[in-house]
Amino acid sequence: GPRPRGRSSRRALELKGPETMSESETWTGLTPGKEYKLQTFSQEVAENTRTIRSLDWQRDRFDIEFALTNGTTYNAYTIKGETHTALIDASHKKFEALFMDALESPEGGAIDLATLDYIVVSHTEPDHSGLIENILVKAAEKGNDKITVVGTKVCITFLSNLVHMDFQKKIVKGGDQIDLGGGHVLDFVVAPNLHWPDTMFTYDSKTQLLYTCDAFGMHYCSDNVTDAEGVQALEPHYKLYYNCLMRPNARSVLSALKKVGESCGDVSAIATGHGPVLVESKDEWMGKYKSWSEDATTKLGPSVCVFWVSRHGDSERFAQSFAYGLTNQDVLVEMHDLNAVDAFEVVEACQRNKVIVIFAPPMGENAAQTNVGSILASCNPKDHKLVICASGGADDEPVDSLVSRCVQQTGIPEGLPAIRCGGGSEEKTLAMFEASGLQLAKDLQSKKKQAAKDKLDQKTTEALGKMGSGRYIVTGRKGEINSAAVATWVMPASSDPPSVAVSVAKDHPLSSLTQLGDTFVLNMLEEGNYLDLMKHFQRDLRPSDDVFEGVDVAEVAAGEAAGISVVGCSAFLLCRVFSRMDAGDHVLVVGEALTGAVVREAPTAANYRKSA
Template identity: 45%
Template sequence: MTLAQLRSFASQQATRADMSGLSAAALRLPCYSAPSQWKQCRASRVSISAAVVTSPPAPKLSKIVTWQPGKRLQTQVAEITSDITTIRSLDWDRDRFDIEFGLQNGTTYNSYIIDAEKLAVVDASHEKFRDLYLAALTDQIDPSTIQYIIVNHTEPDHSGLVPDLLQLAPNATVVGSKICIQFLQNLVLKPFKSLVVKGGDTLDLGKGHILEFVIAPNLHWPDTIFTYDRGAGVLFTCDAFGMHYCTEQVYDEDLSTIESHYRFYYDCLMRPNSRSVLTALKRVSGMEFGVIATGHGPLLTYNVAELMNKYETWSRQALEKQLATVAVLYISDYGFSDRLSQALARGLTKTNILVDMLDLNSADSQELIECVSRSSGVVLMTPPSSGSANSLVSTLYAAIKTKQPVVIAESYGGDDEPVDTIIQRFVDLGITLPQPPLRVKETPTEATYQQYEEAGTDLGQLLSQKKVIQSIKTNIPINIAKAIARVSGGLYVVTAKKGASRGAMIASWVSQVKL
């Protein structure tokens, strides 16, 4: 793109000015998102920052309401471009989230309106925001005229109000991945128009808003897609590139303040899926965008290059440091299987174990066989006692090898396949069960998630121990190796005799004190 074209785009997309007087529209020029070009792109955006000085209306905040004692809720409406508006649901005091990791500054749930010839809403909000969100939406548009509801990801904090949107706009078409639409059918519980999209599919909303869809599974649910608005230069990514950080600042102006939250969010939700992160980055590498419209926290525009580079760097480091791979088999949309499996995955990644998350609701037999074959161990979240996920476990019994340790964990879905039945099948196959099964007899609490995370760490340490010891032996200085060799190891019976008195003790180590 030439400088003249960049200036032209800036003039067309002007929507706001930043605190230093630079046009944010200029900062949101299309970003060449191939990693080697991110920095170059950002420099180009800044170099023409004086092209436009148009400023949009200031963000509009609703009144604060109390959801529970001490839990404040609020919505914020802000213009992103002349045709795109965000409704940010500000959950100021939420202190725990998802896999039960602690939050220091609450979180947000970001929804978007694309006001084109065909009106579209991208993602919704948490059902706790029903009144606030619908009031903000109705203030911006006539909900009955919505023609498309685009669902990038069906986790309840993004799709909880989809049934309400369909009630207001019964003729709207819901757009999502095949798995997404299947999940929503269980959520909405009545027929609705739907459009299943695959990677590369497009949807023309008019006024230059041509949406292109990118399949991005496991970021961090199996149904995730990204939605790219070519005309606006905006990439809607739902959970990816977000953070749990509640602030009135719509954008990522203050990198030093948000960077630790961005990293913590990545470590908790994205690092277990580092291979999927790199795949998604590759799929958007040819796209030009200047705004990442996230599902949580501030939108990214000032630091797109830096923050996308961090995802790539952290994910490559995770792959390089891996000591082994564990297949975590869970069942999306069943009980607490998805959340508990994420806690286990978090524990595994603490020991530099690479995690392969596989949803038994959407996987086929060949995918399962390939996933298990490249793994050193397996975590199985108990499936429901019937259905496709349960049937796929039979494939697991055939694919697993005796040297692969297995951890079995309950999902607390109300109809779990009995743990003892599963254990017996593995025992009959000669499979090692390195720890007792994880059982859940009530709604998971903070202690439950901690237990699952620690179980993941224990399995990771078991698998990584041999490689760590070998690495230490290889790199230890010769003099230290000789000294350690003089220290005996094992189990000993130490006897002593003095006159007629005799005694003995068992010792786990004996140290030589003289030659």
């Protein structure tokens, strides 16, 4: 039964024995022409417990996270009890040779597939379950066809469609236990939507390790098994991961934390699925998840429910990008998989949320289509708006068909025009979905912003309007993604290093291109000769439009840093972002000036506001 959590344990992880690093292999399946270095690293991390960390050193993008700077890891763990042995998670298919070699090595996983009893599957995404079938086949060749695959009901259902052979299975729910002997009793915590519907945590009462799959993870690959680099160095990676995958499911994060507190004992360390094992600053990391999630779920204003479709086209990543655009604007979001959500959950979600986003399910009779019907039965024209999105699957129900039956036949208005897949690259398509989320957030919060302005008395409004400034075009680029905005809230920030500060609206796509380490170009508009350029960049654009179409631009560079200058401006500065500060509905971006030039000797256009 449930045990009191008590105080958090301070006992450090017991890293013992040799650190075993494999030879390296290369993989070429992500970015054309680029080779990725792969290795495995193994070590004992606690009593009778070892880790096999699959190291993807140069991984530069993962799901919707682009421009990763430190690669990522895929972590698996082996536990040898007195009577039974277990493997928790099974890496990624691309690590097949390296992982399978390490699994039975005495310096690796140190288990024998001839006697392995359990494979615990935290969830079924291919980066955690990629080698399950390989393990079952190799074990069977050794005469072991009794391995039991352990997972939630949804997990086992998904696996049955992925593993092309019969296998022993055990469906577990919260409160269930498996005794491996010698005090290693595994408790299971069902944690759906972190970030898949089939996710669960596993707790070993002997070592007090909590195995959390994607939760509490980060895309960060190094020689350290634990979070030895410290909070300051690791937090940017940890928070980006949280914002992309967990914040849209903040309610589920809080629910999982509560379950852990109620059903698990002391936690000595968090054994994550990606990145380091959290032990040095474990309590602080858990506290951040709690505070970030509480903050995300207490925002006032309209909320949005996103229904996506697992294992169908690019539905998951499109939905993540769309949700990321919303949560960046502090819009409360929840996400559900149309393949796994039940009718009762659909009704409750539609009652909680004003805007319902539906990603196209596959055609035919299936669970996702049934749940779309439940959504329509739970919504009405007075209380709801719908957003229809393509999923990018070969057998998607056409967007026009969905719009017809979800919008036109029901009278429920659209929150945004239907979102279709363009013909651009994967990177551009994901950016388009993120920009669509930003646009929806902007629309939802327009009344709130106007109300804030209306609260100001006339004298204050007039005084704010007396603050003069210049007129600028700020351009940003990351990979194939470009954006630009007219800016007037610009000023010098420091002389050492030489830097400028620019205030960027959070609901503008440029905000995603001005993160720490990104570059931007500050283009100075010329007094008396700026109206055409300013009008061009003030146009209302669709997320898929090219912001630079119709104007002349040039590339500027300083070393490896590069950006886009606008022809017709009197001067420009290429800057690299080194600081960002929250400023209400804007973010203050500070960039070090790397290079610049005066194109024409002319004063910068002045801007005088009439009001706040």
